[in-house]
Amino acid sequence: MNILDHIQQNYPTLFESEKKIADFILANTAQVINMPIAVLAKHAKVSEASISRFCKKIQLTGFHQLKIELAKIQETRPAQLSEHSTLSDQLRTIAQTKADELNISTENLDEAQLVQVLKHLTDCRLVQFVAIGNTTPVAKDAAYRFNQLGITSVAFDDWQVQAAFTLNMTADDLLVVISNSGESTSLLKLIDVVKTKGIKVIAVTNHPESPISLVSDYHLTSFSRDAFFHKDYYFSRLSAMYLIELLFLILSQDHARLSRIKAHEDVISSDKI
Numbered sequence: 001m002n003i004l005d006h007i008q009q010n011y012p013t014l015f016e017s018e019k020k021i022a023d024f025i026l027a028n029t030a031q032v033i034n035m036p037i038a039v040l041a042k043h044a045k046v047s048e049a050s051i052s053r054f055c056k057k058i059q060l061t062g063f064h065q066l067k068i069e070l071a072k073i074q075e076t077r078p079a080q081l082s083e084h085s086t087l088s089d090q091l092r093t094i095a096q097t098k099a100d101e102l103n104i105s106t107e108n109l110d111e112a113q114l115v116q117v118l119k120h121l122t123d124c125r126l127v128q129f130v131a132i133g134n135t136t137p138v139a140k141d142a143a144y145r146f147n148q149l150g151i152t153s154v155a156f157d158d159w160q161v162q163a164a165f166t167l168n169m170t171a172d173d174l175l176v177v178i179s180n181s182g183e184s185t186s187l188l189k190l191i192d193v194v195k196t197k198g199i200k201v202i203a204v205t206n207h208p209e210s211p212i213s214l215v216s217d218y219h220l221t222s223f224s225r226d227a228f229f230h231k232d233y234y235f236s237r238l239s240a241m242y243l244i245e246l247l248f249l250i251l252s253q254d255h256a257r258l259s260r261i262k263a264h265e266d267v268i269s270s271d272k273i
Contacts, residue, residue, distance in 0.1 A: 003069035125172035182210025
């Protein structure tokens with residue numbers, strides 16, 4: 001993960017003045033490399049002291065190290081896309097960026113925590129996968145895949161149905177919360193409910209310091225470079241779907257679970273040509 005990825009991943013935790021600095025750096029990386037701190041302060045409309053605090057917050061010693069880290073990645077950074085980019089440039093840039101997202105999501109994994117996540121998925125009575133909006137298809141795909149493995153799973157489109165089902169869950173169950181931002185108040189309400197029941201919570205979000213991550217028992221960090229393409233939008237599901245696929249493939253190495261997948265394929269094979 002390079003310094004721009006680190007800034008993007010921690011963006012929700014920044015104060016407003018720090019977000020102004022981050023926005024300018026993300027949009028003008030090459031120029032910042034050669035800027036004095038006073039010039040960056042002027043462009044970002046913040047004080048020089050705010051820039052120094054920003055550098056400390058993203059775990060750098062100061063502005064000089066920030067410029068060094070930006071210079072390191074400038075040569076390998078994909079070209080910024082625009083409406084004038086050729087189709088070839090778009091294909092190459094998007095492919096590289098999405099491959100990087102998956103690699104960084106893998107690097108973010110804590111193996112000790114992953115072992116615990118797999119254990120809870122294996123030992124629970126049932127799993128409810130919950131999501132709101134853009135990540136709902138990830139939850140539904142997860143429920144489909146884990147049912148194939150013999151792990152009873154549900155996922156609902158409607159939040160009110162999610163809430164009703166959550167109230168019927170028991171301590172032997174598991175809640176998996178999928179949210180790019182990790183800030184959904186609706187999903188936080190579901191976590192509040194299961195916490196009173198002693199139910200474990202696994203979160204999949206883009207931000208390890210997000211509200212949902214901080215109140216969950218386990219957290220898997222997905223990663224998106226959507227800001228590279230669209231500054232104001234973060235809608236990629238690729239990384240979250242990859243983490244679900246990763247859990248599925250690891251669990252499917254068990255012979256008994258693999259036989260369940262084969263049995264399911266036999267049942268539905270009549271629908272195939």
